Amino acid sequence: MIKVTNLTKKFGSNVSLDNINCEFKKNESIALMGANGAGKTTLVRSIMGYYHPNSGEVLINGFNPIKNRLDVLDHISFVPQLPPPIKLSIHELMEYIEVSAKVDKELIKHYANEMKLDINANINKSFFKLSGGMKQKLLIAISLAKKSNIIIYDEPTANLDPKARDDFYRLLKQNEEDKVLLFVTHRLEEVRDLVNRQIYMDLGKIVSDERF
């Protein structure tokens, strides 16, 4: 599903990704690990088509994420590490997602409910006024409701309490079939039960790639 070939990305003189090669296939669940500045986020952003590579390429189901942005993003769900301060109300945000990605609002509400988040009680609140945990739960609910083949989570449980983490793991287990799950994380123990592959990055290179 995701094929990264000889990918190099530089910011000025700093090489953030140094000739990366990797492939993520259906039913793989990957923990992408490494110290700060190892290149994890740059790799994820390159997969999402946010960065123009200096050399090499990324293909998602055979499509280039920059040239075929819509075809690629149709198949990707993304949850960032820190929920951004979106000023739209929850209702407006869901409207944006419903129109742009054809995601059923009721399905978002269903998954939010599973995460113990009552959307209807907060529907007219600005997204940024929700608590950190509530924001994260909503973003997770959106990512699941989108029914993508590729789900990318950047430290998804950072703002969640233990109960919410359990709900999150349970929902992921129910939705992992035929998908690529990519977790950017510093703590393997948090996703150990979910992943079957571990990639460790350092200084823009993949230094280990284990399947288990």
Next chain:
Amino acid sequence: MKNLLLIAYLDLKESIRAKWFVVYSLVFGGLIALFFIAGVTESQVMGFSGLSRLLLMYIQITIVILPIFILITTVRSISGDRDSHVLEYMLSFPISLKQYYWGKVIGRFITVFLPVFFAMVIAVVYGALKGAAIPWSIFFLYTGLLFAMSSAFLGIAFFISSFVKSSEVALGLSFFIWIFLLAFIDIALISLMMQERMSSGLIIFISLINPMEIFRVAAISLFDPQLTVMGPVAFYILDSMSQTVFVLVSIGYPLMLGLMFAFLGYKIFEKKDLV
């Protein structure tokens, strides 16, 4: 098209809720209210009276404050979203960059244009209720000029927003552009004119490529072209081209300038790293 309108609609809703929009609307609405309270419509100076005088005063103040208002409120539109990682999340959905960018431009244009326009409409309605004669030609000219001026500075703001990485730099650049167009160009040109290093025609041409200057001259072009009232640039221009042609240029040129900058901004937005 659906996505474009959705982005415009959401940006409009978000802007209307923002504190800057309240201040923005109060400033322009407050100006009109202040003029009525101060009895501007009853006074007569240099032949301007009633609503004409009120609209002229309104437009002269607008020349100074509208560009900076548009620049500082709009320049963070994309760079602010980039800064705060909002762009990263919003663009993780299948929406084209073209729809996102132009949707933001349309939404923001409506937000910045409507308050200045409605302030004028309120003035005209209130003036009519008080029995004043409505200067329709001035009203339509100023509507066109405000539309063109808003386009010009909105385009410039989106252009800056597309390439600047941080909001602070974007704000700094906005202030520089505003003060440069407002004062420095005139000071430099007056100095050149006094030293007689360049022909006066060239100096006036340079002056007129400044959208704020063309706006200023056009705003007084319907009045009696007396040098004492209008200043040398306006006098020279209205002496050398017909009023109708100049009015069309003064609306068409800033409009094209705004579209050109907005388009350049889009090209940069499309070609650069998004986050």
